Amino acid sequence: MSESFRQYLRALPDFPEELPDFDPSTAPADPAELFRQWFGQAVQAGVPQPNAFSLATVDGLGRPSSRMLILKDLDDDGWQFASSRASRKGRELAANPHAALNFYWQQHGRQVRVAGTVVELSAEASAADWHARPGADGSENPHWQLYALRPRELEFWQARHDRRHIRHHYGPAGLG
Numbered sequence: 404m405s406e407s408f409r410q411y412l413r414a415l416p417d418f419p420e421e422l423p424d425f426d427p428s429t430a431p432a433d434p435a436e437l438f439r440q441w442f443g444q445a446v447q448a449g450v451p452q453p454n455a456f457s458l459a460t461v462d463g464l465g466r467p468s469s470r471m472l473i474l475k476d477l478d479d480d481g482w483q484f485a486s487s488r489a490s491r492k493g494r495e496l497a498a499n500p501h502a503a504l505n506f507y508w509q510q511h512g513r514q515v516r517v518a519g520t521v522v523e524l525s526a527e528a529s530a531a532d533w534h535a536r537p538g539a540d541g542s543e544n545p546h547w548q549l550y551a552l553r554p555r556e557l558e559f560w561q562a563r564h565d566r567r568h569i570r571h572h573y574g575p576a577g578l579g
């Protein structure tokens with residue numbers, strides 16, 4: 404079973420034949436701008452749910468957990484997402500605000516990693532997000548929280564068929 408599953412996995416296709424070019428020397432100084440460029444290109448390429456990303460948090464013993472979320476906004480506050488403060492991620496972020504996001508846009512062979520510190524945005528902004536959700540029925544959710552991840556570092560990764568994958572890093576020095 405295991406051997407055939409291994410073969411099955413190995414036979415799966417990976418990246419599409421056509422991959423975009425990425426020249427880091429032409430990348431904008433602001434990583435949010437590059438993110439918006441890549442995001443727009445992912446939308447144009449028909450990537451399903453390009454706004455979905457994984458969020459990794461850790462518990463009090465440093466044990467990580469991750470789950471998928473939806474990006475709500477990107478502005479001066481950072482990469483925004485919303486969830487219940489009473490959830491596992493909500494409790495973990497309250498105790499330890501360090502977190503990491505990961506976006507994957509398969510059609511372009513692109514990954515964007517964003518790591519940093521999560522802050523809670525205002526009760527008003529959180530309530531507005533709650534009420535703007537599809538299917539909202541006007542009821543309140545006092546646990547609903549809008550968060551923003553302020554990046555400490557980012558990596559933009561571009562797959563290449565020659566396997567010389569491109570990694571473009573923004574570190575603390577470049578983030579201002």
Ligand SMILES: Cc1cc2nc3c(=O)[nH]c(=O)nc-3n(C[C@H](O)[C@H](O)[C@H](O)COP(=O)(O)O)c2cc1C
Nearest residue numbers: 455468469470471472473485486487490491492493
């Ligand atoms: C594509 C996708 C998007 C999701 N978006 C959200 C979201 O925006 N907010 C949220 O609280 N949960 C979202 N979920 C559910 C979470 O992945 C997770 O199951 C839930 O928030 C509980 O996580 P926790 O117990 O680790 O806190 C989404 C799941 C998927 C698969």
